[in-house]
Amino acid sequence: MTAASRAATAALVEVADLRIEFPTDGGAVRAVDGLDFSLGAGQALGLVGESGSGKSATAYALLGLHRGTGARVSGTVRVDGTDVLTATDAELRRLRGGAAAMVFQDPLSALDPYFAIGDQIAEVYRVHHRVSKSAARARAVEVLDRVGIADAARRSRSRPHEFSGGMRQRALIAMALACEPRLLIADEPTTALDVTVQAQILDLLHELRAETGMGLLLVTHDLGVVAGSVDRILVMRDGRAVEGGPVGTVLSAPSAAYTRALLAAVPRLDGPAGPEGPAGADVPAQAKPVDAAEPAADAAGLAVGPVPTPTPALLKGGPVAEDGALLVAEGLRREFKRGRHAFTAVDDVSLTVRAGETLGVVGESGSGKTTLGRMLVRLLDPTRGRIHYGGRDIAPLGDRALRPLRRELQMVFQDPVSSLNPRRSIGESIADPLRAEGRLSDAAVVSRVKDLLERVGLDPDWYHRYPHEFSGGQRQRVGIARALAPEPKLIVCDEPVSALDVTTQAQVVALLGELQRDLGLALVFIAHDLAVVRQVSDRVAVMRGGRIVESGTVDQVYDAPRDPYTKGLLAAVPVLDPAEAAERRENRRELRSVMVTAP
């Protein structure tokens, strides 16, 4: 009997006609609706879909995690010979962690904050193996070492908050490995991680699979993540399978329209830059006049349609300097006090934002990009440095002096849920800055808010609706409308699309580009996603450890990076072509063996 036929007769996972319903106040919501798939021993399957597609609910069903939650599950789910839906609680407990182990999305909240990581792994191990505490502890150290935690014996005594995000995810994978499961279920295992760490975790999963021969079910919204990690993929939408097949075929020649749309929405590193194309491609980062063809500030009104070429008079009238620079930051530094120690979040950063252009700021978490963005709009006081805007240095200004500038410098936040007041209608939220100004009558405020809603692609009649009635993308549109309300000259967008699905992300990015073209806004686009930044930016600055390590036009930085950190970042970005992904993994391994990378 060949390996292939053995796999076929005894599939590791068999799911047939799976249906999952969650009862809600407004009737049952069907999360999964008649799903069939199977996974042979040692194979890897990617379950791909946007939020709400039912992919996570499916993964949970494999371990019977819906039991006791009120969800209704029907159909057949068979994992390693156990019929999950009819199994007794004891059988289910044997399956969980023993035969099939799960790695969760957010590795910080997925570990118990009160216990040492080694103890948590040992506890799980002892559920499935009758061994002494010390033997279990030894096993924990062994698997921690295996997943690349340096000095595993000592670090196993650390609690989760003492680990970095990547190390926590490694620890979770170690927990999964401890009992040598035949199936690893990874639910968005890299979504919370930086791109370089993501690459390390995906490489680790790949190695472990080759080594142990376990099967992998990888649940993700990110097509780039599956491309290099699985053999087959299943694209889900609204609880149903849209398309399935070998990963190379589906990604290169998708048959379903939805898959094609999904692929088209994925921002690509090598793809076309922003809708207008990069402006002033050969202009160095600073101190050169803005390209004449580039639209400049015309924030006087929300004119829809083409913006007239700016006249010198307009440039002089506004805060724009002769060279087109709207805002120039010099030697910005920001320290945060942590008890007796000062922590420098941003260190000696200088940059120029020109009217009508988008400056992309990329960096991993902790690189200081958000702190920088907040200083640029003066939501934070710089510890040192100057910010030239409108002919003066606004860095040392106090609240009162800043008030007239507030409307010109706006911010769009990452999380459209928490940045909107849930108890106020969206119309009122957008109206707030206008009311605060006090220039417009109440009726004028309302009509202007309705214009703004229409401008960002929302129905003006939704003025009185509340944030919870909107999807993530719609809420981000509300956030953009609120930033636009006071007719700003500069908007700092802090990870504006990172909480959104790719298709929604593409729409919001397109909206920002359109608004910029029409209104001549200057945008600072802060993101960790290199591909998105390339898509929207004219120029880009790469941040690391509070400093800008490299800046230039997008083409310069992306096509000919000079700084090794930028090179590393670019090498870590997942690609959609499985063959290329394998090649890049090989390159990364060589890169790692020659240089010791930061943990």
Added chain:
Amino acid sequence: MNGLPAFLVRRVLQAVLVLLVLAAVLYAVFYLAPGDAARLACGPKCSPAQVAQIRGQMGLGDPVYLQFWHFLQGIVTGHTYSTGTGSLHCPAPCLGQSYRTGELVTHLIGEKLPATASLALGAMVLWLVIGVGTGLVSALRRGGITERLLTGFTLVGVATPVFITGILLLLVFCSWLQWLPYPTYVPITDDPQQWAWNLLLPWLALALVEAAKYARLTRSSMLETLAEDHIRTFRAYGVGEGAVVRRHALRGALTPVIALSALDLGTMFGGALLTETLFGIPGLGQQLVQSVQMKDLPVVVGIVLVMGLAVVVANAVADVLYAFADRRVVLA
């Protein structure tokens, strides 16, 4: 435990400041409030000359800031009072002398504190056992008949004033069933068994009201913790529900309970007035009310300071426990 000594020093300084402000405010309030302490102390039959003499003796003729200063001096160095016939020494920390009886406030508090402390500590043990137990059961048996019964019980408990619960307890256990004697306070140093036996009903009365609050807090906190991601992790690794609750949910769920009990215990030290009155326990609560009525400032200040001290100490203990339970918390 990181930074424990520094934490304690900071807390002590904080406590001193809080108590100083408290005492100053009390002096100011009493000075402004109507009524003449000297006249009240002397009694209705005193002549104006006698009242004036007493006022002089008590230092009430001095401006209020001077009175306050003398009070602070007394705490640090002690004080010697002249009585008509001789002198009375009040060793540091001297909280002064009752206007009404001339008794030293420290003695008075020493007399009344054990009863109040017995009531408060015993009741707390009971309310934690009953409250946390009920809360846990109703969180773990969510949706069942048990939970509905317990929820009903806690609602009734929250809504019923302590004097009604107390009277009902007295009626049932002392009058009808006659299982217990009508409580009289027996100091623990005299007879521990009688002490506990006599305090049983007051403890219960106080605990039932408080337990209801704790049951609700424990329940919601437990449900919140059980919904956390790390609980799901251990369930997903085959750890049994009992172990998940005991090892991974309980600690997180009980932290707010610790914080609240510290506050409540502090308040109880000011005397659970209604309970003390109802069960005839000679504690600080009764004394406080009497002294307020008599404008007996030194006694009031003394008791309020004890209460303040209890709140501050209980909170510091809660913070240490908190930091011990959750290593991410840094003592500050």
